[in-house]
Amino acid sequence: MEPCMMTAAEAARAIDEGALGAETLMRSCLERIDARDAVVKAWLAIDRERAIQAAREEDKRRLYGAPGLLSGLPFGVKDMIDTVDLPTTHNSLVYQDHRPARDAACVARVKHAGAVLLGKTDTVEFASFGRVAATTHPMNPAHTPGGSSSGSAAAVADHQVPFAFGTQTGGSLIRPASFNGIYALKPTWGRVSPEGMKLLAVSLDTIGWYGRSVADLTLVARAFRLTSGHDEAISLSDIRVGICRPPQWSAIEPAGVAALETAAARLRAAGANVSDVTLPASFDAMSDAQETVMETEGAVAFLDLVEHDGHRINATIRERVAPAKLDSPATLLHAYRTAERCRAELDAVFGDFDVIVTPASRGEAPEGLMSTGDAIFNSMWTLLHVPCVAIPCTHGPKGLPVGVQLVGPQMGDARLLRIASRVARIIDVEG
Amino acid sequence: MEPCMMTAAEAARAIDEGALGAETLMRSCLERIDARDAVVKAWLAIDRERAIQAAREEDKRRLYGAPGLLSGLPFGVKDMIDTVDLPTTHNSLVYQDHRPARDAACVARVKHAGAVLLGKTDTVEFASFGRVAATTHPMNPAHTPGGSSSGSAAAVADHQVPFAFGTQTGGSLIRPASFNGIYALKPTWGRVSPEGMKLLAVSLDTIGWYGRSVADLTLVARAFRLTSGHDEAISLSDIRVGICRPPQWSAIEPAGVAALETAAARLRAAGANVSDVTLPASFDAMSDAQETVMETEGAVAFLDLVEHDGHRINATIRERVAPAKLDSPATLLHAYRTAERCRAELDAVFGDFDVIVTPASRGEAPEGLMSTGDAIFNSMWTLLHVPCVAIPCTHGPKGLPVGVQLVGPQMGDARLLRIASRVARIIDVEG
Numbered sequence: 001m002e003p004c005m006m007t008a009a010e011a012a013r014a015i016d017e018g019a020l021g022a023e024t025l026m027r028s029c030l031e032r033i034d035a036r037d038a039v040v041k042a043w044l045a046i047d048r049e050r051a052i053q054a055a056r057e058e059d060k061r062r063l064y065g066a067p068g069l070l071s072g073l074p075f076g077v078k079d080m081i082d083t084v085d086l087p088t089t090h091n092s093l094v095y096q097d098h099r100p101a102r103d104a105a106c107v108a109r110v111k112h113a114g115a116v117l118l119g120k121t122d123t124v125e126f127a128s129f130g131r132v133a134a135t136t137h138p139m140n141p142a143h144t145p146g147g148s149s150s151g152s153a154a155a156v157a158d159h160q161v162p163f164a165f166g167t168q169t170g171g172s173l174i175r176p177a178s179f180n181g182i183y184a185l186k187p188t189w190g191r192v193s194p195e196g197m198k199l200l201a202v203s204l205d206t207i208g209w210y211g212r213s214v215a216d217l218t219l220v221a222r223a224f225r226l227t228s229g230h231d232e233a234i235s236l237s238d239i240r241v242g243i244c245r246p247p248q249w250s251a252i253e254p255a256g257v258a259a260l261e262t263a264a265a266r267l268r269a270a271g272a273n274v275s276d277v278t279l280p281a282s283f284d285a286m287s288d289a290q291e292t293v294m295e296t297e298g299a300v301a302f303l304d305l306v307e308h309d310g311h312r313i314n315a316t317i318r319e320r321v322a323p324a325k326l327d328s329p330a331t332l333l334h335a336y337r338t339a340e341r342c343r344a345e346l347d348a349v350f351g352d353f354d355v356i357v358t359p360a361s362r363g364e365a366p367e368g369l370m371s372t373g374d375a376i377f378n379s380m381w382t383l384l385h386v387p388c389v390a391i392p393c394t395h396g397p398k399g400l401p402v403g404v405q406l407v408g409p410q411m412g413d414a415r416l417l418r419i420a421s422r423v424a425r426i427i428d429v430e431g
Numbered sequence: 432m433e434p435c436m437m438t439a440a441e442a443a444r445a446i447d448e449g450a451l452g453a454e455t456l457m458r459s460c461l462e463r464i465d466a467r468d469a470v471v472k473a474w475l476a477i478d479r480e481r482a483i484q485a486a487r488e489e490d491k492r493r494l495y496g497a498p499g500l501l502s503g504l505p506f507g508v509k510d511m512i513d514t515v516d517l518p519t520t521h522n523s524l525v526y527q528d529h530r531p532a533r534d535a536a537c538v539a540r541v542k543h544a545g546a547v548l549l550g551k552t553d554t555v556e557f558a559s560f561g562r563v564a565a566t567t568h569p570m571n572p573a574h575t576p577g578g579s580s581s582g583s584a585a586a587v588a589d590h591q592v593p594f595a596f597g598t599q600t601g602g603s604l605i606r607p608a609s610f611n612g613i614y615a616l617k618p619t620w621g622r623v624s625p626e627g628m629k630l631l632a633v634s635l636d637t638i639g640w641y642g643r644s645v646a647d648l649t650l651v652a653r654a655f656r657l658t659s660g661h662d663e664a665i666s667l668s669d670i671r672v673g674i675c676r677p678p679q680w681s682a683i684e685p686a687g688v689a690a691l692e693t694a695a696a697r698l699r700a701a702g703a704n705v706s707d708v709t710l711p712a713s714f715d716a717m718s719d720a721q722e723t724v725m726e727t728e729g730a731v732a733f734l735d736l737v738e739h740d741g742h743r744i745n746a747t748i749r750e751r752v753a754p755a756k757l758d759s760p761a762t763l764l765h766a767y768r769t770a771e772r773c774r775a776e777l778d779a780v781f782g783d784f785d786v787i788v789t790p791a792s793r794g795e796a797p798e799g800l801m802s803t804g805d806a807i808f809n810s811m812w813t814l815l816h817v818p819c820v821a822i823p824c825t826h827g828p829k830g831l832p833v834g835v836q837l838v839g840p841q842m843g844d845a846r847l848l849r850i851a852s853r854v855a856r857i858i859d860v861e862g
Contacts, residue, residue, distance in 0.1 A: 105735055
């Protein structure tokens, strides 16, 4: 097997056992990119020599000391996140020459754990409503890979890199995972430092990552002390699964219905304790609340940029985060209170269920690149601050993947990963 | 009057009327610093030539176009906040050579409004539990000016700069204002972009500013669209004042009691509608909740720094934000739920009151520099996300100032500033 085809967890084991070198793995990833980049276009910046040199350095380092948890693993970084080694453009005309003085906290963290920066991945401008990434769907270049973490999702799906950071403010991590048939973790809000991530909406912005297995997600999660990763396996009989058709259900496509029903059927067939869960009526207001929070906090984040450099940012951003939104503080306050009430109500729901299984996207990836799809099945969970794991499940009418997402209680990241590890092999029969 | 003695609002008016130039004002501030810095030690970095040049440039700019709202006003920046023109050290050994590639959002904002960076002010290491600033109290160098925004508060109090940015995660803005006899605004959490501020605790960190009048606070607030500043004056009879002895009342000192009672008596004497307000019992848990949030979110923010560079950061920080705190997610969740419940209960309190008047500090500034005082009368309000305005009121037994704070409902920044403008001249009889 080409090293680039290994999952992060497989590669980490091979490196640990001395069967694979960091430089070999990096070169394999770069060759895969050479072969595929003209079509997939996942990357905004790669410094090949620096990446190979850093991998070689990590190979040396392992000779002389205890290797880090992620020793030798190449990783990609959504270009919303600062890197000192490569430009950080946010896919914005304003930031084309931006060279941050320090790595973002998440980048520094995994580098210190031995991971090796491969490159920066394309993103929707400012991870919001702006110009799209050039990235195409790895299985069909006429389709979007989703967004805004377009490049990170496509690169991991296409075996160009074993793991990559993305961000989610609406549905920018989980939806692309569903479209590309890969795994993603959006941790509990606040549990991974957002320092060095371009601010969009302070109470929503969440850094997460893509991998090709739950073990990959867990491995990176250990670097952030989200889990020890050493918990014993959880028994299927101990997992009360709630199948959730959320208030936004009317937006579902047949392929999205099929994915959720298939996941439920597979879990039932495996003997899991599966029942439907209905969210309280107050959740009906959550999609609107998330939009209000995103746009009003966005108006805070972009106030100076829109007023001072507005001609160089996308017109849709200018409109969605218009400074005038700051003149309706009561609207934002109402959205905050809606979210706070629903968080407490969701705690009660998790008294009866260990995990919620719910759509990760409306269906498969839409055709064309101008839209990255709809965050309608993600945005509520982002505002709820709960951890979400995307798991591949089925394929839609065009043969593209459709996933589902597992949702756990706020701060329950460690247990959600354990549950995901147990149910992923049931839901993702090809995985 | 020396230009440096003018408030920000007075200087802005003089500049607008052509009676004062930006360069003249900057030179006056620099002379004041020359005369006082050996004692007060408010500044970590000043580039005199650059500051004078920038002021002169602003004078030119005003000849050719519409001047910005803050045209020609020198400002200070707590060294927790990124500046591209001057180093940003966080008073940390790790960051001594740090030169950010961009200004923090708040710095860019006021520069675009015409304000001129004077310098960076000293701070407690990482605005938290670390090594203290060298700054002394301008009225008595044997006393702390408070912290962590030590330099910003002392510089504004000592007429070295008309306004300055600080930050508050516990009580780092409001408490030093009380100690130094000046005004401060801590806006509603999330209403001023924290981009480019060193992260300490994501759901608490708040950027605010010091001035020497409510008009100063309002002027800067207009740059952030917190208020239009053009609302008509509010009548005293329309302000229902609640005098609040919070659950932490047992920590109050006689000078703190005197300040609150004096403020209440002055308001009553002026004919205001004043009564006592008692907070619901759930607020008893708020101080502990704030400490849990600060330390656990702090553990997120400093995870990599503590584990990778721990020997270069203060031992107290290492202990307070120890990575092991991340292993108790349920404790943090409980603190979040306590805060969310109290926010809703405080909304109800503000059905009966327009403003709460409550202690800004235990009393006057303590002797010595090793402690910057206690945040016990501030931290709850920070976690509640509500706007707070510090107003000077009395003097303590050592002749040092003691203020009170006005608290408004979350998102009610504009109205709180209007109320503050009306009541400040009653509470601050010397102002």
